[in-house]
Amino acid sequence: MASTEDISFGYLLNDVTLLFRKHFDRRAVKFGLTRAQWRATKMLYHREGLRQTELAEYLEMEPIAVGRVIDRLQAAGFVERRADPKDRRAWRLYTTEQARVIIDDMELIARDLRKDSTRGIDYDELQQALAVIGRIKDNLLALEQLPGEAAQST
Numbered sequence: 001m002a003s004t005e006d007i008s009f010g011y012l013l014n015d016v017t018l019l020f021r022k023h024f025d026r027r028a029v030k031f032g033l034t035r036a037q038w039r040a041t042k043m044l045y046h047r048e049g050l051r052q053t054e055l056a057e058y059l060e061m062e063p064i065a066v067g068r069v070i071d072r073l074q075a076a077g078f079v080e081r082r083a084d085p086k087d088r089r090a091w092r093l094y095t096t097e098q099a100r101v102i103i104d105d106m107e108l109i110a111r112d113l114r115k116d117s118t119r120g121i122d123y124d125e126l127q128q129a130l131a132v133i134g135r136i137k138d139n140l141l142a143l144e145q146l147p148g149e150a151a152q153s154t
Helices: 010-031 035-046 052-059 063-076 103-117 123-144
Strands: 079-084 087-095
Touching: 010 035, 010 103, 035 052, 035 063, 035 079, 035 087, 035 103, 052 063, 052 087, 063 079
Parallel strands: none
Antiparallel strands: 079 087
């Protein structure tokens, strides 16, 4: 009798992610933003004044990788770093006017890509699929809490 561990799905999830990124990047190229840069910009737009470490937590990325994204966004004029008035060692991140004027256009690109990628899939099907993927994510996150992933079957 087959069980869930007999179904290989990791490559499929990876392929979907790569394709989503590729198509998003193609559509957003006119704004000069990658998907990672867009995610950071959108997060900062909704949460102005985050520290880089806070942004990394929200994006579930390593702080050094977020630092590179912010460096590129700052160089392109989409984000600015301001000194934290309570901590001279820290910087707060803010979107610029240049970023704020493209937010609606970028949201439309993301929405249209979601629409195109879910063609033929109804709302309830997608909700169920996302719930299952969310549970898989939770299971994988729980593995990080185990010392050396010692909970592997022996």
